[in-house]
Amino acid sequence: MIEKSPILNFVTHAILLAAAFAMCFPIYVSLITATMPFERVAEVPKPLWPSDQLLVNMAAAWKKGAFSTLFMNSIISTLIITVGKIVIAMITAFALVYFRFRFRALAFWMIFITLMLPLEVRIVPTYEIVSNVLLPIQRILEWTGLAWLIQTLSGVRVVLKLSLINTYLGLTLPLIATATGTFLFRQFFLTIPDELAEASKMDGSGALRFFWDILLPLSRTNIAALAVIMFVFGWNQYLWPLLVTTGPEYRTLTIGLTAMQPGSDATADWNVILAGALLVMMPPVLVVVLAQRWFVKGLVNTDK
Amino acid sequence: MIKRVVFEDRWLPYLLIGPQLLIIFLFFYWPTGQALFWSFTLEPPFGGDAVWVGLRNLTEIVTSPVYHIAIRNTLIMSVATTVISLGLGLIFAVFADRGLRGMIFYKTAIMWPYAVAAPVAAIAWQFIFQPQIGIFGIVNQWYPGLWNPALNGAHALTMVIIASSWTSITFNFVFFLAGLQAIPNNLVEAAAMDGAGPMRRFFDLVFPLISPTFFLLLVLNVTTSFTEGFGIINVMTQGGPGNATQTMVYKIYQDGFIGLDLSSSSAQSLLLMILIIAVTLLQFRFVERKVHYAGSDKGEASE
């Protein structure tokens, strides 16, 4: 901090308090129901003060939603997605910023365009490829006539099939590509002074050494930021896990939570459902709180 | 955009981008290609013989008055949510970056709502905006009929804009904060010693330094404002009342996912992609030129 101005400090606190309130209040009013006994669920107007049934409702939600297995699945798949996204984003951006190669701009745009069509609108064909990731090869063999050739020559019909339905890979792999992350690291790497790469080259250490020794430590805050965003992204995935898993073995928490919500024909025990929502939110909230440690000024420049 | 200092290696860059390209080829381009092919056919939901219809799907959609409303709403929502969430995200981050006591509390308070799954957030907004039993009901007790998103299109659009801005503020906050914290303190201190006040410092020094982040977030916000947000619309308004919150992407979702009209939905996806690509190209062409990428030249200038 540069100067100590009481007025500015006051303004800072006021604005941040207002921000904290604006961000938290909507969640607060919806989660207050999680502390209510069932009799008070449909109360109008909505209560603004908590009651005392939070733990009871949480226990009920845990049992009702069979959260134990779901929790493990969510944690495993979210960790794969988060780590996978960060690794893929960093190495891609590194290649895009620090190397001159053919089709560099094309590759960037190819990745970027994936932002432009959400999964929900191409879900049926995406499912098809996940239920057989070798489909493109199969099609190419068929179109080029190679499949026919092999069959005529050897009498063996070529059927390539590799299904990722009901696997952790199927849950995570289609979500691991990240235009956002790639773009983030591209922007960040572009701000890193050229002298660092120059010095590295003069030392005679290679590109990977530079990446590992210089870029990675410099990127810590950005990695933390991306990790927060991507952990939440992975954790809150709903439609894709629902489609690509069948039965309870590979189901994730968000699906369990939604299954507790009533359709049009049933009672909403919203107190239990929202207590469940609180449970579901805990791991990502924990990640946010832990990531705070990395959001500290001074990591980039040690000379302060 | 590339560094002036680059590494020489024949195969390494391809190895580095290979995994991502393979994944997007399999799980994005292959299925998207198939979906776009449907734009020119009438595809039955369960597969089977599709009828080739050429440009019929596209002409039907671009001549539909509802689609024109959807385009208008999309543009309004896109501009409004981008300005609100980018602006507030930046303001919150700038103040949070001042490093006063209690910052951990504020940062956590602003960030954790991002962890809330969309269904819960949607419930929250219903409680708040519902004109009879929600918080906004108080407004209606003072002035009956002042707030009625269920039937007033402008109110409904405002409500959806507020809710979707809210959901993306944290995203911007987090990345702005990361960008701000990467700025070396000594630069700012030096400027302060030269007598530059906080406002001057922000506009002359800090903002140019985070302009790469700003550009990143601008492009991402604009893009996602086009492609996302149908979850919120689906829960809050279903595109109503009377199409007042119908957007291009919600219509794609509604027609394809609920209405099972895969072909019309694909044709609309095609149009939406063309529009976003055009908007993105414009941003790269006109905005990125003003972005200040600190390379060696920045180092010289600041010394």
Next chain:
Amino acid sequence: MLKTAFVAATALAALAGAAPASAKTEINMWFGLSGRLQNEVLAQCDRFNKSQDLYTIKCTREGDYDEIFQKAMAAVRAGNQPHILQVVDRGTGTMMLSGAVIPAYQLAEEQGLKINWDDYFPVIGNYYAGRDGKLWAFPFNSSTAMVYYNTDALKAAGYTTFPDTWEGFDDLLVALRDKAGSSCPLTWNIDLWSDMEQFSAIHNVPVASKNNGYDGLDAQLELNKTIFVKHMERQKRWFDAGLAKYDPNFNNRRDMFVTGRCAIMFDSIAGFTSTDELATPKGTKWTVAQLPHNKDVTPINSLVGGAALWTMKGFSKDEYKAVGAFYQFIAQPEQQKLWSDGTGYIPVTKSAYNELVASGYYKQKGKINRDLAVQSLTRAAPTPLSKGVRLGNYVEIRNIITEELQKALNNQVTVQQAIDTATTRGNQLLKRFADTYAGRTLP
């Protein structure tokens, strides 16, 4: 020709596909019900598994009605479909044309199932039947639309019974406001299931030509020429007079009703148990009535809503035997009674209903008047116009009508203009659907 195949598979994929070796034939069912209803489905599957030792059924919830349909579309294309799929009423036409299902009657013939088709209530059976009256799917969860009303509020308004006619309903709303001092006589939404489909069936008027689409894919909407227009104009009058409070969110409407703040709401009979659970702690006294009808009209049956079980193609003879056994099991009166009691849906067979009546079930506390739903469905033999509505792109068409009517509520257009526009737009979608299945006909 040699039919050997190279199958490349990783350990992961193999693991996922490996089922435990067992002598029992295992089948899968995907359903879309959630919350407490999910547990009722699972309990029913469990009862089947315990009732015999030849077959095992694995029932899993795979999302809501829309999600499960989307998933089924994707799964069928990739060959991963389940044996049994629960499909919501509006998907009936699409399922019939899908080419991916085995019709119920055909399965029954092939497996020699002992199913008494006449035992299904005609209006329920017809909803899922072809033109020849043969069932394509097994009726599962079924309901119909009702009026829910606050009995204390009605008493305060000077009523002892609920009015039979919409004209009487008009007067009731006014009395609720003026005599009972209610600030919200009706909590209400444009709900085409009851406003259009149920209303048209009860009054024996068409929604679309070709007997509501049953007789051909070239059907056209006719709702802008029927008394449906008058009915919506009536509802707009309630709204304009402040008698009906518009709220598109169902949970909010029910909250307003169970807390006694609004005197009347419309809902499916399946909401009976839930309303009871919510209203009882708040001391709100209420019951249900059949939907009113216009005066000078003899009302006929209302329409069924809900979902049915469809049998998917692509399995072995043994597996279909298991599927048949399951259908036969859940059609038993004993199972129907347990299902209806647990869920609040109506029993779909006459024998189960008669047994419930005979045992005094509908006289028990908390069940009184639940049988009015069955009476509403069976008020007359279904006519060609009261069997159901079988239109393509129907979900979108309903959305369009709702959209346009919202514009009328907002006074941007008149009700007639709104329904005219909706008809034109809807007919374009019907044409798209017919062209998608060019050369095909509905069974």
